[in-house]
Amino acid sequence: MLSAKSVFQEILGNDESFRLLCSIAASGEAQGGWENGRIATLVPEGEQALVPKITRHGVDEDKHGRIFNALLRKRGLEPVPVPPETDYTMLLERRGIGLAHDRLRRDEPLSVRDIIVYLAHSRVTEQRAAEQMLLLRKHFADHPEVGKAVRMISHDEDDHLAYTHEELLRFAASGYGRLIQRTLRECALAEIRVHRDVSLAVMARMGRVLGWSGARRAVLAAGIRAVYLYERAAGWRRMVSLRMPERRNPLGGPATTAPEFA
Template identity: 75%
Template structure:
């Protein structure tokens, strides 16, 4: 039966597909860690109180990258170069979403509008990450090999999403509401297109590795297009709403001391 659980199980059970999956995930997390680290270093004086939280966000992303590399090492595998069409983070940047790497690589302080753009971009992408990790947690949270990693990352992604909600609401109450809603909508509509394109690219690669028959590949492709159609029609709205989270100050303070995942 074709299901999300059976699909992930098939990818998990094959060394080559697992290697590609973890390599793609590690690359995205590492890029996110670098981006947050640079933003924390460049925040303007008006947003200086946010710097430790942004740095904590980046530290979490770096940790996630190390976790995916550790999962590869446990299987005796090395990371592989990821195909450009599967690079979610860089494709978002090419669509003008978030802060450009060129700006982050410079030494000029960011503006308050840049901070809003960063938080709006993060609110949208962390929604996706939280949902995906929730799905993996539901199916593989008790898995002997990947369960601990899945639970750890899922907890962090929920914290990141809560932090984005809380900080954007604070800025909305300070008078930035119209700008926040505009940027959120732009980010959400771009993200669902990029997510569709990356999903198609990843599934094509996985299909080649796992030898999927044409009928199965066609069914998965149709499912990805159907999800995009729903998100384009109405589903994107879940990415732009703002609600005060139950987890308040989710990224306050330094990252908790814990043994490194291995």
């Protein structure tokens, strides 16, 4: 039976597909770590309370990248270059979502509007990350090879998502509600397109590595496109709603380490 679990099991069971998957994930997490690190150094004077939280976010992303690379090392594998069509972070930037890397490389303080753009971008992308990790946790939390990594990363992504809700609600209460909603909608509609394109590209690569039949590739591609159509019609709305998280100040403490993956 073709299911998310069976597809992931097949990917995990093959060294080449596993290497591609971990390489893509490690690259994206490392990029996120760099972005958050730069943003933390450029926070405007009036928002300095955000610095330790943004720093913590970046440290977590760096940790996730190291975890994926450690999973590769455990199999005696080396990372592979990330195909451009599977580079989620780069493709989002090309669509003008989030803060441009050229802006982050300049040593000029960000504005409050820039911080809201960053938080809205994070709110949308962390929704995706949290959902994907929840799916993996459902099926692979007890997996002997990747279970610990899945549980740890999933917990962090939940915290990151909660943090974006909390901070955006704070800014909304300060009079930025319309800017936040407009920015969230733009980010969500762009993200679902990029997610569709990246998913199709990744599945095409995996299909070639694993020797999937044309029929199987067609079924998976149809499923990805069906998800996109649902998200384009209504599913994107889950990415723009805001609610106060049950756990307040989720990034207020020190980052957890991953000694088992060091």
